[in-house]
Amino acid sequence: MKRLIGAMVALGLSTSAMAAPDPTKLPAALSAEERQADSALPAQVALGQHGIVTAIDAFRGGQVLLQGERTNSAGYAASEAGTLIAMAAREANVTIGPLRKALDGFDADEQAIAAVRSGLSRSSWLKPARIEIAREPTLAGRTAFVAAGPGKKAVLVDVAYYLSADFNQIEAVANLGFARDGKTQPTYFSYHRLTSIVQLPHPSFDPRANVRSWSADRAALARAGLAAAFSRLEDLVGLATEMTPQEVQQLAAKDIAKTYAAGRYGPPVARAAKPGMTTIWARGLVSVQQLADPGPAR
């Protein structure tokens, strides 16, 4: 079984290594000197999904994000781990179907991008020379974007939003990276994963029941949840640019008091405190809020 678990983790990490750095290995905040040097870099905001997607549980390895109906399950099936993930993927895609249908016409993609753009504009020092939106991001396109930047550097922001594997919560994520040109792909020198989580008021252990709750009344809860998640993500992007390396170092200290929130565990972040929300440091800023109770469970 250990082999299976190892394979699960390897799958997650190998795909991760291809395009995204390990956030624990890179500074989440720039030094004062770096801020001065990189304040006007161009930024690319990339969103590679069309409509809401879902994560699936990759067992002990964490979770893998599916790209909705575009997921090619057969691509995973070469290993035991792949077979299990492919099975979970097929089931998850069926489960989320009613919500995707109920959200038809609701342009969450644009809201996600707008939130990040707006968040970047909140920074006191980062004033991107231009912001490019990439709706079909590719590694080649990203590499070219960085290579064309002044000093062959750029700000790269990957955005995603999805339902958690148990469909209990909506998560909006922005990976805020500063990168320079590498040989085959951009090399990050700073990377900060920002996560805004909105929880369902009456979660169930049954994923389908959760999807029904999100989907009811033309997805009223999902629309409210997405709007709340993006609004907070906008805050977090602005906040992240203001954090200093010293602040991050303090939050990462081993002996600091930690709290649990929405699957994450880390110290509360005083700078990001906001009424009705819990904001912690768990390899990056994570903010958690719960949607207002709409009444009896549907």
Next chain:
Amino acid sequence: MQRLICALGLFAVAAGAPVAAQDTAAGTPAAAATPAATPAPEATAPTATAALPACELHVYPTLEGEAVTTGWLSGLGVIGALADAAANKSRNIGDAAYLKDALGPRMQVEALKSIDLVSALQLQPSQVIFETPVADRKISTQAETRLSNSTAQCYVELLITQNLYRKAAMYGRSLNNRYILKDFRTGKTKTTLVKGRGGNGLAVFPPKTTEEAPAAEKELSEVFVKNFLEFAKTTTPAKVAAR
């Protein structure tokens, strides 16, 4: 395909990643110190007018479902074990998937509601609150602080951290579970994680035909409860405190 892998890669989340929502408001209280009759967790909000006990037992089911089948080859060293693993690959995949489905968090909660958890753990009268699972094992097996926002003075957590179906040529089929008990009744903000396990044999699970499925799932649930009671017998908070 490259774009898909890229997109997956961008957001493939390693350990430490989110899966389950969790806070006190999301918890689902069951009847105090008595087996609850309502199966759906979202339908178990307290309606009784009687005052609820001040003590709280928060229960976290697991998302895990693992299966390991080994044959006689496993006794023949590394090569035998590798051959065994290859021979049982498909079986392990099917069994793990079945176990995750048949004994998922919802079924675990239903099974635990069928017994008096509070008495089994020798706790004073307590509200039993079923929480959503903690997906990240590093959190469930290492976090020494409370996992809920509850500030109750009298507070205990029970975590289920493993669901393992094992079939060994020599010992037959069994379900094995691991648990963690965290007792905060001493007023500490951090506590010791008391770990234990329970394991018992299975006769029907996994089912060979669809007709056997209900019996197999019933058995799974019963053995799951039996495993917990085995753990509780050896690892009650009272016994832990006495150590």
